[in-house]
Amino acid sequence: MLIDKEKCVGCGNCVPICTMGVISVVNGTAQVNQDECVECNTCYRTLLNEGYNPTFVRAVRWLLKLFHVAYDAPPDLCPTGALTPPKLTWPRTLRAEFSDPNVKHPSTGGGGRGTEEIKTNDVTGRVREGKIGFAVELGRPGLGARFHDLQTVAMALAKAGVFFEPNNPVTHLMTDIKTGALREEVLNEKVMSAIIECRADAAQVPEILAALRRAAGEVKTVISAAIAARCGPDGSVPYLDMVREAGFTLSLNGKTNIGLGRPRFEERQQAAA
Amino acid sequence: MTNRLHRQGTHDGLSRDYVVFVTVARGINRTGSGPKSQRFLRLALDEGPVNIGVNGKNLITGGDPEQMLAGITDESHPSAVFSNLEAVRRLVGKLKEEDLGLSVTISALTDEVDSLLRSQGLVRHSIEHALGILGRTERLPTQQVLELTSMCGHGCVSHNHARKMIDWTKLGKLTPRQAAIYLARPCSCGVFNIDRGEELLTKARDMA
Numbered sequence: 001m002l003i004d005k006e007k008c009v010g011c012g013n014c015v016p017i018c019t020m021g022v023i024s025v026v027n028g029t030a031q032v033n034q035d036e037c038v039e040c041n042t043c044y045r046t047l048l049n050e051g052y053n054p055t056f057v058r059a060v061r062w063l064l065k066l067f068h069v070a071y072d073a074p075p076d077l078c079p080t081g082a083l084t085p086p087k088l089t090w091p092r093t094l095r096a097e098f099s100d101p102n103v104k105h106p107s108t109g110g111g112g113r114g115t116e117e118i119k120t121n122d123v124t125g126r127v128r129e130g131k132i133g134f135a136v137e138l139g140r141p142g143l144g145a146r147f148h149d150l151q152t153v154a155m156a157l158a159k160a161g162v163f164f165e166p167n168n169p170v171t172h173l174m175t176d177i178k179t180g181a182l183r184e185e186v187l188n189e190k191v192m193s194a195i196i197e198c199r200a201d202a203a204q205v206p207e208i209l210a211a212l213r214r215a216a217g218e219v220k221t222v223i224s225a226a227i228a229a230r231c232g233p234d235g236s237v238p239y240l241d242m243v244r245e246a247g248f249t250l251s252l253n254g255k256t257n258i259g260l261g262r263p264r265f266e267e268r269q270q271a272a273a
Numbered sequence: 274m275t276n277r278l279h280r281q282g283t284h285d286g287l288s289r290d291y292v293v294f295v296t297v298a299r300g301i302n303r304t305g306s307g308p309k310s311q312r313f314l315r316l317a318l319d320e321g322p323v324n325i326g327v328n329g330k331n332l333i334t335g336g337d338p339e340q341m342l343a344g345i346t347d348e349s350h351p352s353a354v355f356s357n358l359e360a361v362r363r364l365v366g367k368l369k370e371e372d373l374g375l376s377v378t379i380s381a382l383t384d385e386v387d388s389l390l391r392s393q394g395l396v397r398h399s400i401e402h403a404l405g406i407l408g409r410t411e412r413l414p415t416q417q418v419l420e421l422t423s424m425c426g427h428g429c430v431s432h433n434h435a436r437k438m439i440d441w442t443k444l445g446k447l448t449p450r451q452a453a454i455y456l457a458r459p460c461s462c463g464v465f466n467i468d469r470g471e472e473l474l475t476k477a478r479d480m481a
Contacts, residue, residue: 016437018433019429021433046458072441075438075441101429119294120297120298120376121398123302139428141413142414192428221412222409222413225407226278227402228399229400231398231400235390235396235397248405249405250402250403250404251278251402252382253282254380254386255400255401256380256398256400257376257377258397259395260368260372260374260375260376261302261377262374263301
């Protein structure tokens, strides 16, 4: 994100809105740390442009300061519309693709983090009986992640024998899905978060979780990891014991696909046979 | 996206927080899904959600829910947030009856969702749990802040924005409801639970 210094009056409203905390007011105007900015456009989308003349606003602010009058502007306004989304070029375009939920990933056509996971599992059969899915999200909550950390984790998971989901934006950046190595030109790009999506046989779960824990010790950010599975016919969850034995605690809340999607994966398989 | 999975909170806090959304499978049932997604959101609106998300807008930024409904296309995947388990139960019952053919996911306490589904004659198909946060957790803010910011599915509610709203609530510059609405504004997917936000901010204010 760019800030038009002619327009910016240094009100500071954008500072706390920034998801990465990389906007600051210096010498009366806001500035963005471009290396740390993930181009999520949250500041631009959230702060309503009041469209005031900057000279007018600066004069009012000067008068208020002169008479020691405090004024708390509503926190969702930019008085002069100084925020200016730049035109991005590769590889910086990745930042917006992964961080702005309104931008689609060219690789998968999806917005947000670009993954379907078990949300459509009733139709896709992506994670079937006997298999366990993983969604390893680096940067969440709220710290961001660079792709070299994603590579570290992807390569650790690859060594543990996972199969990377082909229809996933991070997989599309891999030079070799057997190793998890990513394209070199993207490694320093920073995003709000990105998800490594993979699956494996249930028997591999302990090794995968151990590899994940080791890799987490090598990255500079946080990882919000998730585990997923097709439930049994009685709704049972196949990974409860193996997760506990690996020393992890499952969340109280989760995402449940309630099985209303059509055509069901099994129906599609039968039709194809 | 795991975006609606990683909501933080206690069992009590999460027991008033239910996110229901549809997802179309690219290349399988996306074409022609627009009217079905509209019907889903219509049924959800009838149950009084506290927030909805359509095409990057929520109830705070999108204005009229009817206009948001009319804007749904095959590319949309609308969502609705409820603070009331019974509203979700009724919605699931209607979705089962209408058999729209869209994949429906509920992000909430898994034990409650399991019971709810069984009460409607359904069995959960697939499930996803969070395994906790690994890595540089010392860089994270307080749990009080995380419970607020984690309600945005895509991480668009910043920790600093939450801190500011907590402070402004404590200072009496905003009511908890007003502050919750400001927090909900950046959340494009519309899954920020404004009721829960108000509850958390009230608790933060009263801790002073």
